[in-house]
Amino acid sequence: MSKAQEFEPKIVAYVCNWCTYLGADLAGTARLEYPPNVRIIRLPCSGRIDFNLIIKALEVGADGVLVSGCHPGDCHYTAGNYHARRRWILFRELLDTLGIDLRRIEFSWISAAEGRKWQQVVTEFTDQMRTLGPYKELYATGLFPDVPTPETDSLGAKSFAAESELREVCGKLLAEGTVKVVIGYGAHGPVVVTCPEDADRLVWNNRCFSNLTAYLKRKEIKALGKAAVIVKPCDEKSLVELEKEAQLVRKDAHVIGMACEGVGQPKCAHCTARTPRFADVTLGVAAGPEPQSNPSPDRFAALMALPPAERMAFWTEEFNRCVKCYACRQVCPMCYCERCIVDKNRPIAIDPAPSTKGNFAWQIARAFHLAGRCVGCGECSRACPAGIDLALLNISLHIAAQKNFGYEAGADPKAEPLIGSYTLQDTEDFIL
DSSP: OOGGGSOOOOEEEEEETTTHHHHHHHHHHTTOOOOTTEEEEEESOGGGOOHHHHHHHHHTTOSEEEEEEOOTTOOTTSSHHHHHHHHHHHHHHHHHHHTOOGGGEEEEEOOTTOHHHHHHHHHHHHHHHHHHOOOOOTTOOOOOOOOOOOOOOOSOOOBOTTHHHHHHHHHHHHHHTSOSEEEEEETTEEEEEOSGGGGGGOOOBTTOOOOGGGGGGOHHHHHHOSEEEEEOHHHHHHHHHHHHTTSOOGGGEEEEEEOOOOOSOGGGGGOOOSSOSSOSEEESOOSSOOOSOOOOOHHHHHHHTSOHHHHHHHHHHHHTTOOOOOHHHHHOTTOOOSSOGGGOBTTBSSOOSSOHHHHHHHHHHHHHHTTTTOOOOOHHHHHOTTOOOTHHHHHHHHHHHHHHHOOOTTSOTTSOOSBTBOOTTOOOTTBO
16 A cells, blocks of 8 residues: 555644643654644643543544643642543543543643653554544444343332322421422322322322422422422432532422332332432331442443444434433433523534434533432433433443442532542543
């Protein structure tokens, strides 16, 4: 093959303005030779390198992406690279779940005095991209082994023993004026009860799927006065996270916890809670002892057993069914932005049309914005009219948070939020 026909990779480098960019400049002024395949994009700080920038680079034809900033402890903004490191650790796990070839994304620390390290990193990464060849797997479709799909309960409603006690307690709370409204479950879905006589509308059975804490965010509910909300142990974690993020004043809500007997949803197979821990009152008796671990769901293990190219094919075909109805956003208790990033049009951050690129960008943003915040209620998968198992992406980040930081959303009210905090001991084995 002639030199004109040899493959030359296109590499996009997102670099910190204060260290890596100056290191690259030093390599140039020192006449250090390295491959000219890198297109440098300078940002104020490595903490400003958004995850969607990496995807955008691959979308426009990059064969590899290099991300680099100041060494930990040398950040111009004191802690920007510490925050970036934690986000990279989690985002890398999400990219792996999606089937992105991680060999095509390199993270490194390069200071302003390390022109020779810039030369070395760029040379080695370019040689690696030449070996791998053009990146053609992004958004590729094809046949792949079946991934188990979540099974839902198709049986009729089966009332639990605590139903009558629930109605009695809620009626009493409304009659005494302790609360002005009760958010609970009715025969055909969530109901809002405002007078004691309507407490008989409340049910507690194996069809009580919804995470009702999502309703506490609504202005219409807040306008009614102090609310009582019925929660399962898995839903209760949302209250912990919402309070951490100043979206809920705990004393302004009366929490009625229901000991869980299982509602036949996929999340129940790997749930770690049976009895509420933070409720004002707990009703019912849990079915069986408290689980001691949180194993990976079978469907997630089956997905991760596939090669990256097949995982990419799986998600491409799944996301191609997305119609951008945003039911996943609306039902999520942790999505509360008054204006979502997907609704912004100056500039357009995410294509609002249901296209392959737009759907990937939206689902990646949705999942990563829930990193360290998703409580595993599974409402996103249940609400999706296209039947996409969106919870798989959140499960990947949940496992990454446990593995790398020992963190579980909603488990400890005193724990610092995962994103927005950092420690000097955060692992970084993959960062050069």
